[in-house]
Amino acid sequence: MKSKLTTAILLSVLSCILLTPMTVVSATKPTYMTVFVSQGVPELVFEPLPSGHWKVSLSTTQEWTGDWEGTISQSGTGIIRFMFSDEPPGKPVLILDCFGEFTGTIQGKTGTVIYYMRNNVDLDGEYFSAIITILGGTGELENIHGHGTVVGDGILGIWVHFDPS
Numbered sequence: 676m677k678s679k680l681t682t683a684i685l686l687s688v689l690s691c692i693l694l695t696p697m698t699v700v701s702a703t704k705p706t707y708m709t710v711f712v713s714q715g716v717p718e719l720v721f722e723p724l725p726s727g728h729w730k731v732s733l734s735t736t737q738e739w740t741g742d743w744e745g746t747i748s749q750s751g752t753g754i755i756r757f758m759f760s761d762e763p764p765g766k767p768v769l770i771l772d773c774f775g776e777f778t779g780t781i782q783g784k785t786g787t788v789i790y791y792m793r794n795n796v797d798l799d800g801e802y803f804s805a806i807i808t809i810l811g812g813t814g815e816l817e818n819i820h821g822h823g824t825v826v827g828d829g830i831l832g833i834w835v836h837f838d839p840s
Contacts, residue, residue, distance in 0.1 A: 703837045705821075708742035708781070710831040717749075733773055743833075745779015749792065769796045774810075781835065786814025807833060 717735035724730055734750040750773070770793065777788040789812065794805045805825045812819040823833030 705834045705836040706782070708823075708833050708835055709826075710739050710743045710833060711741045712829045712831060713738040713740075714829060731771060733771065739777065739779065739831075743777065743779060743781050745777055747775050747777045749773055749775030770794070771796070781816060781819070784815035784837075786812050786816030788812045788816055788819060805831075807831060809833075809835070 715735045715737040717733055720732040722730040722732075730752060732750075732752045735748075737747050737749075739745055739747055772791070772793050775790050775792060777790065779785070781788070789810045791808045791810055792805055794803070796803050803825065807823045809819055809821040811817075818838040819835060820838065821833050821835035823831055826832040
């Protein structure tokens with residue numbers, strides 16, 4: 676009798692679980708976006724450190740257009756490290772890590788995006804590359820994620836997706 680009662684309870688519980696509708700929630704499909712960056716002039720302040728590296732304070736404001744429409748404010752303090760690069764061969768490269776804030780519209784959604792950007796520049800200013808990683812957002816851009824690179828002179832290519840709300 677105890678075995679039949681246990682089986683009946685188990686079947687009742689299992690049927691409730693198995694018959695309960697399930698919802699699948701997933702992020703949006705990543706979308707490649709092109710962003711055109713206005714050529715703003717950054718304010719840079721350099722300070723030598725005892726290690727031989729340089730501390731730099733950077734601030735700039737730029738307009739971004741294309742798939743992202745709005746204004747960025749990028750600022751921060753970082754350490755410039757002198758490293759030798761393969762592109763172009765043998766030239767020292769300045770590496771600057773900074774954080775920025777974009778305020779505007781992406782795919783019809785309005786809000787603010789916080790991002791990290793690593794910039795690589797040679798001393799002659801002939802070579803530049805950068806990577807961008809989206810750290811988070813606010814407003815309708817709260818669930819945004821993505822990353823990208825500089826793909827041309829003043830052009831960013833960024834892969835973006837949104838987590839479900």
